[in-house]
Amino acid sequence: MMEMLRRPGPWIAVVLVALAVSAPGWMGAYFLGIFTTAYYFGVFAMSWDLLFGFAGEVNFGPTFMIGIGAYGAGLLNNAGFGIPLCLVGGTAAAVAAGALLALPALRLRGPYFGLITLVAVLLLLDLIVIFANITGGEIGMMVPDVLSISASVNYWYALGFLVVSALILFGLSRSSLGLILQATGQDRIEAAALGFNVTKHKLAAFCVSALFSGLAGGMLTFYEGAASVDTVVSLAITVQIVIAVVFGGRRTILGAILGSIFLILFDELLRPLGQLNTFVVSGIALAVIIFFPDGVLGWVLRPREPR
């Protein structure tokens, strides 16, 4: 416990949480909305980091699970179910789809795994467009219910969800699952030789990632009152998740939150640049990859945590 208190990580987290909790008191509704989106994004990014940072798998298909969570929840809502049931249903669909994808995909490695997850997203995009009569196609699908119409209540939902997800994912990453995943990511054969069931652990990580991605996708749908290809399935979302994780620091889980907030805030601040803001944000992330491969949080924490 004393050991914990001497490390900066938990303290940074405490300060940030205090700032975040007090935000509705001093922040305008416009910025509350921006942070609400950033928090959901943070969950996307943390779930992705569990696979990328720990298991060393480049999953180009986070939006496959996010999209299924979002559209699953939306379709159920349109069928007349209440929000909690829709979220459960959407999440279950995302986990099932994630497992369906992961079971065979995890036999593949590196670029093969990346491609098959990418293909899953492309197929989902095609399916949404083909079944436009129930999904709304490229325009998007409206849902009848929303979480709340108050900016601060929506903010609380998002913050609460983010904190709970962060605690669970961070805990998992520090548990034996995280260690085994990390070992697998670094040397798959040696990890297997030590007697760990590599595939089982990766599958578990994939399902956990799918669970949080799907749930976050569903909640985002009910926050925005709509699910659309551009907000939950598009490859641009995948790129943003990648940026958030590498910027914040891979293999830190919490860095992903910082990265997401940076990303969404910058997107907002650079709005005057028009289309070029994506150019600038991607450029910054590229520079971070090349010069600080451990990301911002990784770089801050490194002197205290020699690897």
Next chain:
Amino acid sequence: MLALQILIDGFAVSALYGLGAIGFTLMFGVSGVLNLAHGGIMLIAALFGWYVAAEYGAGPYGGAVVGIVAGLLASYITYFVVVRPIQRSRAIPKVEEEIFILTGTLLWGIMIQVGMDYLFSNNPVSMQPLIPGVVNILGVRTPWNEVMIAAISWAAIGLLWLMVNHTRIGKQLLAASINPRGLTLLGFELSRIYLIVWTIYGLLAGLAGVLLASFFGVSSDNAGNLTASAFTIVILGGLGSVQGSLIAAYIVGYAETITAYLIAPTLRPIPALLILIVVLYIRPQGLLGRR
């Protein structure tokens, strides 16, 4: 009649796909780099070529030359600004180099796409045909341009084959793809070989981009899809196998053409994706992959 049309169109489309994919697969085979900015580089060649051809009145051939040069420059920039710093970084562990190159080139590809969008907008543009007119092949009216594009693609592929198998430089590339350390022990500089492979890659991607602009037309929105289809073809054929990529290009090209003609043009990309999934499950290393 329809069958013949599919045969001819599919042949030309597939030849172009093959040309677009072999640079990508050669790059992986020799230097182990999967360049996710591939579509972006083709886009640069296509858009600069089109711009010079249309706005400066350089004509399709002048445009093509400028486009290929632009592709080559884009390839060098990708290597020197993105890939080499990652390969040389001491902060990045060797085991993670691959995922860093994937994410680095992914971001770079996005930067190219947005940059091109800014310069040229995302309106689809088409380069004038390299050669006008229509030819009647066994009753099927085919644009000369289509014939020409298939011929150029195969000529480029043939040249590459000759170079790899029958020149000194080509043999060095081949050796680098089999055993890079052995090659350095024989006194060859790997960095020189990488530079050569990026040069060949840039020329191939540039040519493919220009032909693409002349055949289908391009828009800056296509960058992601271009990368994805090259990636699909290369994995289907087996990473690093040039022959495999060509076979895969024909499978994908014909699957798309048949779907577009017989079922519906909107379903065009789907069969190729399904074939890819099936092949990866049954034979993860691809059709001719070595692993």
